[in-house]
Amino acid sequence: MMKKKTIVIVDDHLLFAQSLESLISKLEEYEVLAILKNGKELTQYYMHKRRVPDLILLDVKMPVMDGIQTMQWLKEHRPEQKVLALTMEDDEDTIIKMLRGGAKGYLLKDIHPENFEFAMKMVIEQGFYYSGKIESALRHAEDGQPKRNLHEKLTEREWKFLKYACTELTYKDIAGEMGLSPKTIENYREAVFKKLEVKTRVGLVIHCMRHNLIKID
Template identity: 25%
Template sequence: MTRILIADDHHVVRTGLRAVLEAQPGLEVVGEVGNGEEAVEAAVRLKPDLVILDYAMPVHNGVEATREIRKQLPRTEVLIFTLHDSQEVIEDVLSVGARGYLLKSDANDHLIAAVRALARHEAYISGRVSAELLDTLLDRRRQGKQDPLTPRERRVVQLIAEGRSNRDVCGQLGVSLKTVETHRAAAMRKLGLHNTADLVRYAIKNRIVEV
């Protein structure tokens, strides 16, 4: 039995995925969540074989959630489920451990095939970027410039770019205001940014948040 966790911020999407998956023999949906932070928490608690994860989610986006899930549960596979047919997005999610990438527009024809492949620990990519490019994309990412931000700095940038105040970020992350200000200042210094507008533009350009 392949145990699956669904993470998408749209209830109708989660409901539809559950109905399709549970109609298939050998597949069991063990949970549904609506944001990236909940996805990480539920994955650690439920230890599913596979997480179907929307790329554009609040709190933790798909990259951050995938990084944490794969770090804590290396045997759990991640299938990114997204509207974005983008080589850059694929590179981002592959670099943090996802091995599946399925366009929502391809779900009717490819969802079960993608789930079955990942259950066998095989890669599956739909869309214009074919599976044959998997190794090339990973090699390019490894040889490219490393992310200048730490995971915590990147999360602070995401939350601020989503419109949250420093105090809101404190509550979200469970840290002090001084810690948030330190992470924010460090991120802006590393990136050569000067104000919040610059930070938001950087987050959008580098797909830390979606617009």
């Protein structure tokens, strides 16, 4: 008998969570262990030594303890736990915070069921996935270049900008940290995006994670 992959759903919208559980229950390879309303309930789930799931499906906007706070807790207490964000939030700041927190994938809730199943499989087996809607916004080349060659594309100043760009600092904050004008930072951004063949700041963060260019704390 095939061993099923286990899922825990963390979402405060009960109707959505139950519909999601129903969808997953129809897939032969998966089973849902629990539906939890927020990150606090997830921490209690672990504290009661319940069965550790292969994957957590995590909403971002929740009361008591939201997705970003939950990722911070998991990063400290359960860093090996694979998490797939499943949310309506598609703003750049939220995506970057979830990625930096350790989320292995980011899906929007309007994803097609077949793509959803594929996403779960990819995160569990390969460790990384982004929905087509997010991926298209972050489109960048996967040319397989080694870290050294990618590094050599950037000047020392551009490399410094890259490190700051992968934090939660705004571009204005980065200008202040580097002692440069916002216009100069804008020029660095365009140069780095072009050299690394990315189109957005989120795409830049994903690119750095995939190529292990910098450490994402």
